[in-house]
Amino acid sequence: MEEAVPPASATVVIRAGSATYPFTLASGQLGRIGTWREAVGNARTVAVITSRPVAALFPGALRTIAETGARRVVLEVPDGEDAKTLQVVGRCYQVLAQARFTRSDLVVALGGGTVTDLAGFVASTWKRGARLVHAPTTLLALVDAAVGGKTGINLPSGKNLAGTFYQPERVLADDTVLTSLPVRELRSGLAEVIKCGFIADPAILDLLPDPARAQAQRYLRLIELSVRAKAQLLSDDVTDRGLRRHLNYGHTAGQAIETASGFTLRHGEAVALGMVYAARLCELLTGARGVTADTQDALHRVGLPTRLQAAVSFEQMWDLMQQDKKVSPGRPSFVLSPRRGTATLACMPQREIARAAFDDVLRPERR
Incomplete structure (x- = not known):
């Protein structure tokens, strides 16, 4: 009801x-x-x-x-x-x-x-x-x-x-x-909401709705919390040089996946996969534990994908990531979220580590 x-x-x-x-x-x-x-x-x-x-x-x-x-x-x-x-x-x-x-x-x-x-x-x-x-x-x-x-x-x-x-x-x-x-479009939007929960306001992650049910009050609250989180990050950084870059969480890999899929994936679906990838990279680079599982759980709760189904290879994703407008050689630009409500910037990973993360959490499972 x-x-x-x-x-x-x-x-x-x-x-x-x-x-x-x-x-x-x-x-x-x-x-x-x-x-x-x-x-x-x-x-x-x-x-x-x-x-x-x-x-x-x-x-x-x-x-x-x-x-x-x-x-x-x-x-x-x-x-x-x-x-x-x-x-x-x-x-x-x-x-x-x-x-x-x-x-x-x-x-x-x-x-x-x-x-x-x-x-x-x-x-x-x-x-x-x-x-x-x-x-x-x-x-x-x-x-x-x-x-x-x-x-x-x-x-x-x-x-x-x-x-x-x-x-x-x-x-x-x-x-x-x-x-x-449609439900798929709602789910796509919820990826950006979940992103705000991981990088800024963890309370968001406790309010996630069921996209198949009408929960208008909950969506109202999530919209307001997400916009407030974004507004705080961009207030002193309009042109993406500092804290605003935290909003790119899941996007460096996600936009590469979206493009490589020929846009068969919705933007939010690709960002969801990008967040899973960033979570596994965070574990490999920092030794943090449970980040991938926490991310996958949040995405599963709203029905977003956590592993690639489209025919996207690591090489395609990697090449497109190098062309990302936010990437500068030697400058931290890859967003990690070691725990809910926090974000940090890291340099682009070495190819071997990047491939390991892809194989661990994104590569389609063999049937």
């Missing part, structure tokens, strides 16, 4: 260097005219970047944006990682040029993490910076992609190799979007 949920409202203030903006979590706000009038402000044109499936799921948000009085332009982009290409960016520029879009006009990202990555990149580079508001529609985007100002475009040689740091004016978080998500 679904929990009875009263209207929810919470605000986390994100401080990212010189930028300060609200992450407002309010049930049903994407369909409210007051929300959008405040967000649109004096913009004469609102360019909504979204995908066709998301546009079909949230017609009320699109309709309400049009009711603000601003001219609404909808830019439908491919679903998933196919949106994050230079070709799609070029098409967005063409539409903005035809609309005579100015820096005072507003780009709205209505969608999941790929849409917020793309829309942020487009806004940050259009005339050297247009206004931007994120309206995330997946759990992963709510707790990660829409917060912190990272944008990214994929290149043939790797994921998110082209990108900028560009903060939105606000993030409009509406927990009712979670009811539209």
Whole structure:
């Protein structure tokens, strides 16, 4: 039976260097005219970047944006990682040029993490910076992609190799979007939630929900705790030079696995595998015990994978890890979590140790 949920409202203030903006979590706000009038402000044109499936799921948000009085332009982009290409960016520029879009006009990202990555990149580079508001529609985007100002475009040689740091004016978080998500998508988002539990706030790991059940109150609390954890890490490190790099936990190997799989794995599924790999590396490099088992247990509880099923080899993963934008030779850049709620940086492991960790916990079991 679904929990009875009263209207929810919470605000986390994100401080990212010189930028300060609200992450407002309010049930049903994407369909409210007051929300959008405040967000649109004096913009004469609102360019909504979204995908066709998301546009079909949230017609009320699109309709309400049009009711603000601003001219609404909808830019439908491919679903998933196919949106994050230079070709799609070029098409967005063409539409903005035809609309005579100015820096005072507003780009709205209505969608999941790929849409917020793309829309942020487009806004940050259009005339050297247009206004931007994120309206995330997946759990992963709510707790990660829409917060912190990272944008990214994929290149043939790797994921998110082209990108900028560009903060939105606000993030409009509406927990009712979670009811539209399939279980697999909820699980993918929970990987980023679990990450925050291991690197920052262990209380998160005690609240993990069952993605197959309706537990709205629990998701609300997890979203707020995860965003607060992320906000604290990026407040003094907008450009990923210090503590913010802890947020890359599970991502160095995870993004390599995601790319090598041809994006058949969801981002969160790949990050889950990346966290298992990082946990085993932590044990091999530091002598810590129980890290892998604890990580696997948290992931099992929400139904995330803990061993590779896709045809990804160690050599593929290793080569892509070397191209990771966060990796600098001789500089600590690989995130380890020796115990819940803590994180540290280590240099990239030697190839032999890296392979041993892969063989121990990721290589598909022979049948």
